[in-house]
Amino acid sequence: MKKLLTVLLLTALGQAFAATKPYNVLVIQTDEHHFKTLGCYGGKIVSTPNIDWIAKNGATATSFYATTPVCSPSRAALVSGRYPQATPVTNNNIPLGDDIVTFAEVLRRKGYNTGYSGKWHLDGLGKPQWAPKRKFGFEDNRFMFNRGHWKKFAFSKAGPRVDSRNKRGAPDYKLNGADEHTFATDWLAKRTIDFINKNKGKPFCYMVSFPDPHGPNTVRKPYDTMYKNVEVPIPVSINKPRAQTPRWAAADPRITADTVRLLMPKYYGMVKCLDDNIGRILDTLRKNKQIDNTIIVFTSDHGDLCGEHGRLNKGVPYEGSARIPFLMVCPGKIPAGTVVDEALSCVDFMPTLFALTGDKLPKGVQGRDASTLFRGKGDNWDDVAFLRSTSNGQPWLAAVTDRYKLVYSSLGQPWLFDLKTDPNELQNAFGKPESKPIIRELTKRLANYAKRNSDPYAGNKQIQADMAQALGQAP
Secondary structure (H helix, E strand, O other), X not given: OXXXXXXXXXXXXXXXXXXXXXXXXXEEEEOOOOHHHOHHHOOOOOOOHHHHHHHHHOEEEOOEEOOOOOHHHHHHHHHHOOOHHHXXXXXXXXXXXXXXXXXXXXXXXXXXXXXXXXXXXXXXXOOOOEOOOOOOOOOEEEEEEOOOOOOEEEEEOOEEEEOOEOOOOOEOOOOOOOOOOOEHHHHHHHHHHHHHHHOOOOOEEEEEEOOOOOOOOOOOOOOOOOOOOOOOOOOOOOOOOHHHOOHHHOOOOOOOHHHHHHHHHHHHHHHHHHHHHHHHHHHHHHHOOOHHHEEEEEEEXXXXXXXXXXXXXXXXXXXXXXXXXXXXXXOOOOOOOEEEOOOEEHHHHHHHHHHHHOOOOOOOOOOOOOHHHHOOOOOOOOOOEEEEOOOOOOOEEEEEOOOEEEEEEOOOOOEEEEOOOOOOOOOOOOOOHHHHHHHHXXXXXXXXXXXXXXXXXXXXXXXXXXXXXXXOOOO
């Protein structure tokens, strides 16, 4: 009897310890990644079982947006929970403010071992600039580089280096014989695995930011030919008439169906290589018995239009540019297979994460805690997110829900997309009488956002006039 009681007591103590044991945090980020290339988002061409495992065992956010759909502003918003104007990274290559406290810094102060590998893009113009001096809580940042889309890495006596060089000896973006050990995706995955193995018995926070599938569209063997014979789907929006094109998103006449057929097979190959390497990382967590105590996040900094609307890359509020994958596993708190349809953006990550870990937010965080949605309990959620352009051109502001997207631009003529009836974003519903209630509601919300978060774009003459007119106010 005593033996049985002892066993029961030890079991109970073990369960109590497991319940109070802090979660590890692993954030996996890709670059310029169209969400529809993933199986969990309906992709049919590339098999992505490892990324899909994260979705199956956690939550899939179906309307998650880059707060500003370019690299630096989006990344700053994700790590800080602040809108770009408060970081103050409103465009690429602007350094993150010294006063910013990231999610990693909070966890570092708590005693976590923290680290980062891959592209950072928050320390100015340095390129590649390994191990920036300002760590922002990512204590082991030996394998963090500031910017660039390098394809081959290696070690030297001085530390990590780009291992493809041009004739002048400067690093370049060529493959230069990169293999399963030196190709950027494989190399960064191995650095992640090493960190995880080193911290088997300690709480850790690690972020790996892969530079793919951002261009150049090249990938190592065998991924380079894996999809060469695939029938590439051509976006229906690639050749739309000018009347269906907002001034803030003029098409590039050089982008044709043939362009898409040429570029996408290697893009698919990069996505497949990413999934295989994410599988290696997940297997390490399983082997170390860390998988059941690790919050795993998969996301991207922004999308890639991949020929949609006659454009490549990002920077505009179209779905392919601004909407990004966001998956989250949190054992014991997020039910497997959860789907979150409500609109969210990068600023909402940090408050949501800390609601799950039980940590206190630092001052200045502007995002929302969406943990109730991820736990399947968010009945009264306010379904709207706010997006903004970079600061290097004509500004635009957008309010987005699961169904609607309202865009005001300095270039005039507001646009309203009904994503339910017009998923390809071909028609402007702003002028329809039946659209007036949703236009008024979203405009009110956008005005409140701008006032609350000091967004100067709402003061742009054209945007201000259009918003005032939508609200029935005198110009």
